[in-house]
Each structure stands twice: as C-alpha cells, then as structure tokens.
Amino acid sequence: MSTDAAGLVKILEAVADKINENREFLTELDSAIGDADHGINMSKGFSAVLEKLHSQEFGDCGAILKTVGMTLVSTVGGASGPLYGTAFMRAGQAVAGKSSLNFDDFIAIMDQALEGIKYRGKAQRGEKTIIDSLEPAVEILKNEKDSTDRKSVMNKALNAAKEGVEYTRSIIAKKGRASYLGERSIGHQDPGATSCYLMLQAAIQKIKEMSG
Amino acid sequence: MVGIVLVSHTPKIAEGTWELIRQMTGEKIILEIAAGTRDRRLGTDPVLIEEKIRKADTGDGVVVIVDLGSSIMSTEIAIESLEEPERSRAAIADAPFVEGAIAAAMEASFGKSMQDVKNAAENTRGMKKIA
Numbered sequence: 141m142s143t144d145a146a147g148l149v150k151i152l153e154a155v156a157d158k159i160n161e162n163r164e165f166l167t168e169l170d171s172a173i174g175d176a177d178h179g180i181n182m183s184k185g186f187s188a189v190l191e192k193l194h195s196q197e198f199g200d201c202g203a204i205l206k207t208v209g210m211t212l213v214s215t216v217g218g219a220s221g222p223l224y225g226t227a228f229m230r231a232g233q234a235v236a237g238k239s240s241l242n243f244d245d246f247i248a249i250m251d252q253a254l255e256g257i258k259y260r261g262k263a264q265r266g267e268k269t270i271i272d273s274l275e276p277a278v279e280i281l282k283n284e285k286d287s288t289d290r291k292s293v294m295n296k297a298l299n300a301a302k303e304g305v306e307y308t309r310s311i312i313a314k315k316g317r318a319s320y321l322g323e324r325s326i327g328h329q330d331p332g333a334t335s336c337y338l339m340l341q342a343a344i345q346k347i348k349e350m351s352g
Numbered sequence: 353m354v355g356i357v358l359v360s361h362t363p364k365i366a367e368g369t370w371e372l373i374r375q376m377t378g379e380k381i382i383l384e385i386a387a388g389t390r391d392r393r394l395g396t397d398p399v400l401i402e403e404k405i406r407k408a409d410t411g412d413g414v415v416v417i418v419d420l421g422s423s424i425m426s427t428e429i430a431i432e433s434l435e436e437p438e439r440s441r442a443a444i445a446d447a448p449f450v451e452g453a454i455a456a457a458m459e460a461s462f463g464k465s466m467q468d469v470k471n472a473a474e475n476t477r478g479m480k481k482i483a
Contacts, residue, residue, distance in 0.1 A: 181395070213429055217395025222425035260425055316421055 141290055141351045142242045145198045151346045152193060152208060156186035158342035159335065166338075169331040173318040177218055178331040185216035185224070201241050205232030205249070219316055220332060223257050223270060230256030243290055246347070247281045254278045267314035268325065273304035273333040277340060291351075294344045301337045308333045354460040354469045355382040355408025358453055359401055359427050360419040361394045363387040369450050373457040381461045384408045396423045401430035405442050413441035413466030417453045417473060441466060445473035452476050 143151070159166075159182045167179030189211045198204045209228030213221050234252040235245050254274050263269045277297040284293045308330035313319045318330070358366035366385040373383065384404040389395045401416070408414045416431075418424050424444065431442045443466065445452050452473035459472035 175394070177394070181393075184391075184393075213426075214397060214399045215389075217389040217393050217397065217422070219422040219425060221395075222398065222422060222429050225429070260428070 141347070142240050143347075143350060144240045145201050145204060147350055148201050148204050148241060149193050149198065150350070151343050152204070153190065154342040154346040155339045156190050158338050159183055159186045162335070162338055166331050166335055169329060169334055173313060173321055173325045173328045174331060175218070175317045178220060178335065181216045181218040181220055182224075182335055185212045185221060188212075188215040199239055200236070201238045201245075202232045202234075202236035205229070205235065208232075219261075220270075220335070223260050223332070226256040226260040227253035228256075230259075244285065247278075247285050250274075250278050250281055261315065263315050266311060268308050268311050268318065268330045268333070269315050270330075270332040270336045272308050272311075272330065273301040273337045274340075276300035276304045291348055294348065298337075298341055298344050301340050305329055305333045305337045353382055353410065353463060354412045354466045355384065355405075355410065355414040356453065356456050356460055356469075357384045357386060357401065357404045357408050357414055357416045358449075359396055359416055359423045360385075360387045360449065361396060361421075361423065365419055365449065369453045372450065373454055376454070377457055377461040381457050382408050382410060383457065396426040398426040398429040398433070401427050402433050405430060405434065406438065409438055409441065413443070413469075415456050415460070415466060415469045415473060416442065416444045417447065417449060417456060418444055419449045443470050445470045447473040447476055451479060 163179040163183040167176055170176050170178035189208050192207055192211045205228050209225045209232060213225030230252040231249040234248040235241060257270055263271055265271050265275050277300050280297040280300050287293050309327060312323055313325040318325045358369060360366040366387040370383060384407050386401040386404040389397050405414050416427050418427055427444050431439060434442060445456060455476045456469050456473040459469045
C-alpha cells in the first residue's frame with residue numbers, strides 16, 4: 141500500500157469532490173447551529189485547491205499537502221480555513237521531501253493533521269468540533285498501525301469517525317458560533333465533525349481503490 | 353507610532369468603529385482594516401490581515417483588534433507568517449471590539465508603546481457599562 145505524488149493528488153481530488161457534493165448538506169447543518177456557511181466556504185476552498193493542484197506538476201508529497209493547506213487558509217473565509225489549513229500544512233511537514241507515501245506516512249499525516257487542528261483551535265474532544273470525529277479515527281490508526289489487515293484498520297477508523305459525528309448530536313457546542321446557542325445546540329450534529337468524516341471517507345475509499 | 357489593525361467579518365463593523373475612533377483622534381493615527389474575504393463574503397483572510405499588519409507597522413509595532421471566531425485564528429496565522437522582527441512586534445489584544453479599538457487608538461495617539469496600547473485595549477474587558 142503506497143502512492144506517489146500523482147496518487148496523492150487523486151486522493152485529494154476525491155476529497156474535494158466529496159466536499160463539493162456535500163456543499164448544500166454541510167451548509168444546512170451549519171444553518172441549524174452556526175453561521176450557515178460551512179458548505180459554501182469549504183466548497184470555495186476545495187475548488188481553489190483543485191485549481192492549484194492542476195496548475196502545476198508535483199513530485200514532493202509534502203509540498204502538495206502544504207499547497208492544499210495554504211490554499212484553504214487563504215480562500216475559505218470561515219474558521220474551517222485556518223483549522224483545516226493548519227491541518228494540511230502540518231501534515232505536509234510530516235512528509236516533507238517524500239516522493240511516495242506508505243501506510244505509516246498516512247498515519248503520520250492524520251496524526252499531524254489532528255495536532256494542527258488542536259493547536260489552532262485550542263479545542264479538545266467533547267466540545268462539538270472537528271476533533272470529535274478526527275481524534276477517534278487517529279487513535280485507531282495509531283493503535284493498530286502494525287496490523288497487516290490495513291483495509292480493516294481503515295474501515296474501523298472511518299467507523300470511529302462516524303460514531304464521533306453521531307456523538308456530537310448529544311453534546312453542547314463550546315467553540316465557534318454554535319457556542320452562543322448553549323443547550324440549544326444539543327440534537328444537532330456538528331458541521332465540522334461531519335465535513336472531517338466525509339473527507340476521511342473519500343480519502344479512505346480512494347486509497348482502497350488504488351491499492352486494489 | 354503603534355499601528356492598529358481592525359479585523360472583522362464584515363467591513364461594516366470595522367469601518368463603523370473607525371468612524372467612532374476618528375471623532376476622537378482625527379486622522380492622526382495609523383489604522384488599517386482587514387475585514388471580510390476578498391470575494392466580499394463574511395469572514396476573514398489571513399493573507400489580507402498579514403498585508404495590513406505590514407502596512408501598519410512603522411517600526412513601533414502593531415496591535416490587532418479582532419471580532420470573533422475565525423478572525424482570531426486568521427490573525428494568528430497572519431502573525432506566524434511574518435518574519436522577525438515584525439513578528440515579535442505584532443500582537444492580538446484580547447478585548448471587546450469597539451471598546452478595545454477605541455482604547456487602543458487613544459493610547460497609540462498619545463505615542464505610547466505597543467505593550468501599553470495592548471494593555472489599554474485589554475483593560476476594557478472588565479469595564480462596567482451600567483454603574
């Protein structure tokens with residue numbers, strides 16, 4: 141299970157497509173408990189990412205992820221820009237200079253993405269944020285990194301992220317615009333946790349496809 | 353003189369605040385606005401904020417006043433993107449937007465240091481509006 145820079149671009153294209161397909165859904169979730177712009181902002185950001193990825197040739201996987209991060213930071217507009225932007229830039233640092241990536245690199249990318257989001261947002265699990273879906277997935281990847289059945293590890297991680305999204309329905313938002321709703325945020329799933337799950341779903345599906 | 357940068361989700365917030373400030377200081381302070389996204393959506397843009405911080409920095413430093421949410425994270429990214437010595441002389445004031453901006457602008461107009469300007473903004477946090 142490994143990929144070169146062209147393969148990484150394919151994975152990121154799948155992530156961007158997933159975000160664009162779910163633009164209305166994410167905005168709907170955000171209109172219930174936020175500022176009704178998550179889908180629009182993310183779609184703006186990932187459309188710019190696609191343009192950037194197609195405008196040049198890449199050999200360095202770290203540079204690709206860094207480009208994604210910088211593009212999100214400068215085009216998204218909402219809080220998801222600095223958060224996902226920092227995640228991708230950190231991920232890029234984790235694999236800087238590498239022309240191909242293996243499963244350990246994938247885990248390092250996810251781990252650093254999580255660290256980046258924690259650093260930028262100063263949030264922790266249970267506050268109804270991206271972290272509620274991302275951290276459970278990263279924990280599974282790290283705990284089971286030596287498993288030989290990598291597809292099953294990825295499926296488990298994705299399932300943990302999905303459960304994380306469900307969990308956000310039951311808790312009060314402590315960060316972002318939703319925090320002004322207090323208890324009224326209960327019952328709604330977090331848009332950020334959801335977009336993170338969708339991105340992970342698209343990436344994992346593509347990785348599985350590519351590794352046959 | 354210490355520069356002030358107002359970062360808000362819409363230009364209306366920052367421009368309205370600048371009107372209030374101008375009543376008190378006239379044009380004699382250094383103030384820049386980084387509000388909204390480049391394509392005129394509500395939000396903030398780290399690249400724009402970084403540009404405005406550079407513009408407001410004449411060597412005495414810059415205090416940034418932020419509204420909420422992404423304005424804080426975007427400003428942090430903007431400051432991290434600066435090189436030294438500019439990076440060390442740019443800081444976010446943890447203050448309410450309107451009151452903090454006015455206090456910072458007054459202090460800056462008196463020729464005070466960056467730390468004094470930042471403190472003045474942050475000291476408005478506990479201000480009581482009703483006696």
